[in-house]
Every structure is written in C-alpha cells, then in structure tokens.
Amino acid sequence: MDVVEILFFLSLICGLLAEVKLPAGICRSQIVKGKLVQVGDCEIDDGSDILKLIQKSLDEKKKAEIKCDVTYKTKCFRIVVYDTRNVTFNDAQPICKSMNNGKLANIYDLAHYQSLRTYLRSLIPASSTYKAIWTGxxxxNNQLLLSSGEPTSIATEVWYPGYPKSDASWTNVGVDVNKDPEFSRQGMFNEQPSYSLHGIICEI
Structure with a gap:
C-alpha cells in the first residue's frame, strides 16, 4: 500500500467520522469560543436555544461570583459593615436586595449566632471597639420572630443585657458585637427601625 492509498483511506475514515450524527430528534447546542455550535437535528431557528444558553451562562457566572462570609446549613450569609452608624432598618433591605436579590438574614440557632458573631468581630477595625448590625x-408581642413571621427561640444568653425591651415600637432585631469576646455588654437587641446601626447581615 503506497502513500497515496494510505492518504485516501485516512481521508475516507475522517469523512465518515464527520458524518456521525446524533439520533434523530436530538439537538445539542453549546457555546464554543463565543459562538453557538449545534450538532444533530436542529431545525428550530428562532433564537430560543441561544437565549437559553446565554441565560444559563450568566446564571452560572453570577453563582460563581457569590462569595459567602459565613455558610451555615447550606445557606449563604454576607455581612456589610460601615465605619459610621448610618443604616436604618429601611436602608438595610435594599442593600441586601442589591446582592443577588438577597434578604435581611435570620439567625437560626445558637451555633449560627456564634459563627456570625465570630466573623463580625473580625471586621471591627483597630479604631473601633464594637459593631452593631441589623438582622431580618x-x-x-414579647416574641422573637423570623423574617417570615414564624416564631423562633434562641438561647437567652445571646440577648444584650437588659434586652429584649417590651416597648411595642422596638420591633426590629440587631446584633452588637464587641472586639473583646469576653465583654459582657454585647448580643442581640431589639430597637426601633429608624435607629441607625453600622450595617446588616444578608442571606443570599
């Protein structure tokens, strides 16, 4: 078999391989180097495939960009802290929403509270001794509620000394964390929504 015959057979085999198709009715679409590549039975040409692929690509990119400050029971939490006390409860909600449509966070139990508190303590700058932030x-009516309105209980030792207050207008709950973990005057507290704190905890 000479070189010409070998080349002929190789080109024949390559041609046959190129003709391999997916089973009838199946269309595989993917984006390769920024272009839509379709293999198989792809008769629909209304642009819906590429729109779905672009949306999927954007969703995956957005998911990859989400960074969690604290992860607890598969939930992702971000903590936003400012130098000054300039965040009312009403200010807090849009800040969370801007982070991948997040919401003000719940604190689900004592272990969750402790992990959030540890991370928040790491955000306190040298020039400050504490930070106070909103939750959702x-x-x-003398009851702690999740953002959904469901009642919840959490260990009484998490409350700031002298809290919770029974004043009916003190409806929103925050967390005060001191740089010194042994300092007695820190913990969860309730306050009026117009009160200004350093930031917020968001659940993404």
Missing part, C-alpha cells in the same frame, strides 16, 4: 428578625 423582629420582636413583637
């Missing part, structure tokens, strides 16, 4: 929880 509420305190109404």
């Amino acid at each position: 929880m509420q305190y109404k």
Whole structure:
C-alpha cells in the first residue's frame, strides 16, 4: 500500500467520522469560543436555544461570583459593615436586595449566632471597639420572630443585657458585637427601625 492509498483511506475514515450524527430528534447546542455550535437535528431557528444558553451562562457566572462570609446549613450569609452608624432598618433591605436579590438574614440557632458573631468581630477595625448590625428578625408581642413571621427561640444568653425591651415600637432585631469576646455588654437587641446601626447581615 503506497502513500497515496494510505492518504485516501485516512481521508475516507475522517469523512465518515464527520458524518456521525446524533439520533434523530436530538439537538445539542453549546457555546464554543463565543459562538453557538449545534450538532444533530436542529431545525428550530428562532433564537430560543441561544437565549437559553446565554441565560444559563450568566446564571452560572453570577453563582460563581457569590462569595459567602459565613455558610451555615447550606445557606449563604454576607455581612456589610460601615465605619459610621448610618443604616436604618429601611436602608438595610435594599442593600441586601442589591446582592443577588438577597434578604435581611435570620439567625437560626445558637451555633449560627456564634459563627456570625465570630466573623463580625473580625471586621471591627483597630479604631473601633464594637459593631452593631441589623438582622431580618423582629420582636413583637414579647416574641422573637423570623423574617417570615414564624416564631423562633434562641438561647437567652445571646440577648444584650437588659434586652429584649417590651416597648411595642422596638420591633426590629440587631446584633452588637464587641472586639473583646469576653465583654459582657454585647448580643442581640431589639430597637426601633429608624435607629441607625453600622450595617446588616444578608442571606443570599
């Protein structure tokens, strides 16, 4: 078999391989180097395939960009802290929403509270001794509520000394964390929504 015959057979085999198709009715679409590549039975040409692929690509990119400050029971939490106390409860909600449509966070139990508190303590600058931030929880009718309105209980030792207050207008719940973990005057507290704190905890 000479070189010409070998080349002929190789080109024949390559041609046959190029003709291999997916089973009838199946279309595989993917983006390769920024271009839509379709293999198989791809008769629909209304642009819907490429729109779905672009949306999927954007969703995956957005998911990859989400960074969690604290992860607890598969939930992702971000903590936003400012130098000054300039965040009312009403200011807090749009800040969370801007982070991948997040919401003000709940604190689900003692272990969750401790992990959030540890991370928040790491954000306190040398020039400050504490930070106080909003959660999405509420305190109404002498009961601690999740953002959904469901009642919840959490260990009484997490409350700031002298809290919770029974004043009906003190409906929103925050967390005060001191740089010194042994300092007694820190913990969860309830306050009026117009009160200004350093930041917020968001659940993404």
